[in-house]
Amino acid sequence: MAAGDEGTDPELGFAYAHTGIAISPESGRRLACDADITPMLLGRNSVPLNVASTERLLPAHLRKALIARDKGCARCGRPPRWCRGHHVTHWADGGDTCLENCVLLCDACHRLIHHSDWEERITDGIVEFIPPAYRDPERRTIRGINQLAA
Ligand SMILES: [Zn+2]
Ligand SMILES: [Zn+2]
Known part of the structure; x- marks a missing residue:
């Protein structure tokens, strides 16, 4: 297993949604990103390795601030209600x-x-995306779609 590949370690099991459905560790992290669920990282024999202790729902004031800054999906521009x-x-x-x-x-x-090698960062309030090497070998940053004119 390569460094930084923890989420895809074949020895690790699956995250379990509260419905008991097994999902991949990557999906668990995505679903937990803005949701009221507690992800659990399971090792072999379903022994919990890590349980996140807190959930992090986006509070309303922060969502409003994000809408003001990003105006919608920062990557493709879909309206805020989709985001x-x-x-x-x-x-x-x-x-x-x-x-x-x-x-x-x-x-x-x-x-x-x-679920891919895209990366993102926020510098001085500007959202930037870094494409995976297969898409741009130089991995040049792409500014958030609604921030091009900023
Ligand atoms: Zn996320
Ligand atoms: Zn989008």
């Missing part, structure tokens, strides 16, 4: 639920960001 808050540094990794660490993404872009 949820994504934590750039996942809260399970210590990322704060704040304007500097959250970005508005539609479900499709949210899925892409969590």
